[in-house]
Amino acid sequence: MHAVKHPWTRSLRAACWAGGAVLWAACSAAADDPRVWVDRMNQALATRNYDGVLVHQLGDRQDTLRIIHRIQDGHLTERLLSADGSGREFVRSDNELVSYFPDRRIVVVERRSRSLGFIGGLPGVDANSYSQYDLGDAEPALVQGRPARLISIRPRDGYRYGYRLWIDEKTSMPVQTQLFAGDGSIIEQNTFASLTLPAHIDEQLLRSQLPTDGYRWLRRQPPQFKPGEKVSWAAQALPPGFRRTGVGGTDGGNKPVSHLLFSDGLVTVSVFIESADTPPALTRNGTPRKADGPAQLGAAAAFTAHLDGYRVTAVGEVPPQTVRLIAESLRPQPETATASPVAPAH
Amino acid sequence: MNETERDSQLSALFDGELAADPAALVTRRLLKDPALRATWGRYALIGAVLRQEPLLQPAGGRADLADRVRQSLLAEPELAPVAPPPVFAQPRAGGWRRGLTGAALAASVAAVALLVLRWQMPVAEVPLAAQPSSPSGAVVVANVAPQAASGVLPEPVVSSSVEDVAHSYTTPRQAAPSGARLAAHLVDYVVAHSDYASPGVRLSSLSAQMSGSMDPAENTVEMTKDEVGARR
Numbered sequence: 001m002h003a004v005k006h007p008w009t010r011s012l013r014a015a016c017w018a019g020g021a022v023l024w025a026a027c028s029a030a031a032d033d034p035r036v037w038v039d040r041m042n043q044a045l046a047t048r049n050y051d052g053v054l055v056h057q058l059g060d061r062q063d064t065l066r067i068i069h070r071i072q073d074g075h076l077t078e079r080l081l082s083a084d085g086s087g088r089e090f091v092r093s094d095n096e097l098v099s100y101f102p103d104r105r106i107v108v109v110e111r112r113s114r115s116l117g118f119i120g121g122l123p124g125v126d127a128n129s130y131s132q133y134d135l136g137d138a139e140p141a142l143v144q145g146r147p148a149r150l151i152s153i154r155p156r157d158g159y160r161y162g163y164r165l166w167i168d169e170k171t172s173m174p175v176q177t178q179l180f181a182g183d184g185s186i187i188e189q190n191t192f193a194s195l196t197l198p199a200h201i202d203e204q205l206l207r208s209q210l211p212t213d214g215y216r217w218l219r220r221q222p223p224q225f226k227p228g229e230k231v232s233w234a235a236q237a238l239p240p241g242f243r244r245t246g247v248g249g250t251d252g253g254n255k256p257v258s259h260l261l262f263s264d265g266l267v268t269v270s271v272f273i274e275s276a277d278t279p280p281a282l283t284r285n286g287t288p289r290k291a292d293g294p295a296q297l298g299a300a301a302a303f304t305a306h307l308d309g310y311r312v313t314a315v316g317e318v319p320p321q322t323v324r325l326i327a328e329s330l331r332p333q334p335e336t337a338t339a340s341p342v343a344p345a346h
Numbered sequence: 347m348n349e350t351e352r353d354s355q356l357s358a359l360f361d362g363e364l365a366a367d368p369a370a371l372v373t374r375r376l377l378k379d380p381a382l383r384a385t386w387g388r389y390a391l392i393g394a395v396l397r398q399e400p401l402l403q404p405a406g407g408r409a410d411l412a413d414r415v416r417q418s419l420l421a422e423p424e425l426a427p428v429a430p431p432p433v434f435a436q437p438r439a440g441g442w443r444r445g446l447t448g449a450a451l452a453a454s455v456a457a458v459a460l461l462v463l464r465w466q467m468p469v470a471e472v473p474l475a476a477q478p479s480s481p482s483g484a485v486v487v488a489n490v491a492p493q494a495a496s497g498v499l500p501e502p503v504v505s506s507s508v509e510d511v512a513h514s515y516t517t518p519r520q521a522a523p524s525g526a527r528l529a530a531h532l533v534d535y536v537v538a539h540s541d542y543a544s545p546g547v548r549l550s551s552l553s554a555q556m557s558g559s560m561d562p563a564e565n566t567v568e569m570t571k572d573e574v575g576a577r578r
Contacts, residue, residue: 101562108562109569109577114541217574218566220537248538259538270539297536300543304532313532315539 032137034151035125040172041165042121047071050173051205052195053083054119058188058298069117070201077206078117089208092117100208100215107212110220119174119190122163124265125153132156132241132264141166143175153266158182159239159322160267161299171197179299181319188299233273236329238262239322242269262316262326269316269326276311294320303327533564 049070056063064083070076075094082088087102099108129135134156138149147169154162166176173195179188235244241264248259248270258273292304292311303323304313307330314327 099562104562106563108566110537112537112541116541120543212578217569217577218563219569219573220564220566248542261542268542270535270542272535272538295532297532300536300539302532302535313535315532315535317543 034135034138034153037138037149037151037167037172038122038125038165041167041174042123044172045117045119045121045174048171048173048197049199049201050195050197051201053193055191055193056189057186057191064193067118068201068205069119070206072201076117079206079208080118087210089210090118091206091208098208100210100212102210102215105214106216106218108218108220122153122165122266124263126265128265129153132160133162133266138167143168146170146175148175155182157240158319159241159325160264160318161187163266173197179317232333233258233260233271233330234333235262235326236331237325238329239264239325241265242322242326267316267318269314269318269323271326271330272313272315273310273330275309276306294324296320305330308332 049072051068052066054065054067056065066081066083068079068081070078076092077094078090078092080090087100089100091098091100095112095114097110097112099110101108125135132155134152134154136152136154138151141148141150143166148166149169151165151167152162153164162180162182164176164178164180165174167173168175173192174190175195176191177189178186180186242262243264245261245263245268248261256274258271260271260273262269262271292306295302295304299317300315301318301320301323302313302315303320303326304311305324305327306312310332312327312330314323316323316326
């Protein structure tokens with residue numbers, strides 16, 4: 001029998017074409033949307049097993065580590081082995097971190113407040129990010145011969161750093177990441193020299209094989225904080241885009257320290273406040289020792305200010321001026337607590 | 347006494363934690379042993395850096411740096427009784443040996459300052475044994491990325507000025523008494539913050555421990571035999 005072309009068949013076909021075009025456009029937009037790729041990467045990091053060699057660079061320093069990471073039944077286990085000949089190892093099981101220093105014959109055990117792997121995702125990249133960062137399209141790139149997408153998240157001002165992520169197209173793993181300053185200089189870089197994603201990782205691979213006989217086992221006292229005193233704190237003038245997002249997990253201790261969190265959506269700055277009743281020690285010629293001011297640990301900047309008998313320290317992976325501004329903008333508020341930044345009452 | 351014990355005694359002496367008798371013994375050794383004195387000098391320097399005493403002037407060269415370190419060290423009351431002058435002596439006509447010591451100190455001071463300021467460390471090798479590659483999803487197996495291997499990253503954010511000098515995380519065990527307190531606080535803070543740190547940079551604190559610029563034994567207590575036994 002002969003097929004007869006009905007008018008509606010033609011219009012259906014046309015509709016299909018139109019629908020397809022819309023679908024195709026949507027797909028290709030999603031393929032270039034940096035947020036989609038960052039979500040995929042976060043997902044991969046949170047769910048996949050991996051075993052790779054990571055080159056970590058921080059300024060002039062470079063460390064090469066093998067990193068074995070397993071997520072099984074919702075539990076994180078991670079083992080990092082240094083390749084520098086020192087034999088150092090770091091084993092993380094959920095909230096516990098055990099660090100082996102065979103060169104010093106010590107093992108340090110510590111509890112952390114959250115269960116996180118050493119390679120973190122980048123949560124918080126959303127529509128709001130565009131006001132503080134310039135997010136380009138996910139550009140096609142090649143990393144060690146494999147198709148990847150380069151996501152560039154550039155800061156719009158000098159109060160924050162930028163990120164570059166090379167995300168493997170097939171696995172969504174971040175095969176290379178950079179943290180960079182506004183002037184383009186690279187502060188920190190992680191590169192996977194090799195990486196596999198095994199479906200199963202043997203328990204044996206996640207345990208240190210070091211003979212620890214005769215080692216000293218040390219327990220690091222966790223920061224023994226309990227929520228600070230009644231005084232509430234408000235920030236007078238935060239850097240653009242930063243707002244107070246909550247308090248850190250600092251319970252269980254007996255040392256009253258307030259741990260406040262400020263974030264621009266991507267980066268988080270911690271502020272620690274404790275009363276500092278002892279005056280700074282004096283040097284021989286009677287001048288107080290400079291015990292506060294700026295400090296730097298790797299990519300993290302810190303700034304300590306003294307105010308009304310309190311020591312206020314801001315710490316975060318932001319430029320030094322940002323932690324300084326935040327630390328110096330905090331003021332104690334009498335009585336009633338206010339979570340949001342408030343101008344001082346006159 | 348092995349090297350570790352010696353170091354820990356020296357550290358205890360530096361912290362003023364050693365009883366009178368062992369203190370006298372260590373002090374005598376200190377006066378005799380140049381290596382021990384060098385260690386002491388490093389502790390003192392690190393203490394000075396911790397307290398942010400100005401080590402660098404914007405236009406200063408290395409000699410200037412060493413001189414400033416020397417002055418700041420001599421100004422330390424806790425160093426005065428034992429700080430051996432020859433180590434810090436300036437080169438002088440007729441005293442070539444002292445000159446050498448001074449130059450060596452200047453060099454080592456510069457080296458330590460570099461370490462503190464820039465985290466300068468040797469580039470690690472990649473001697474990992476080949477692993478049986480996984481059938482599911484082998485991703486990347488290649489050489490280290492070229493820029494990683496050549497180590498040509500620009501200056502980090504630190505070290506551009508005196509203001510930026512790290513004044514913490516460089517302490518061997520505990521630094522000078524007054525500096526140590528702040529350092530311990532900051533270590534606590536950084537540990538507490540690291541759980542909220544930006545992705546990727548969580549490795550920073552690890553890197554600091556590996557480089558020895560953050561003492562892994564800071565703020566720790568010895569575990570009991572039972573605790574250790576339960577872990578094995």
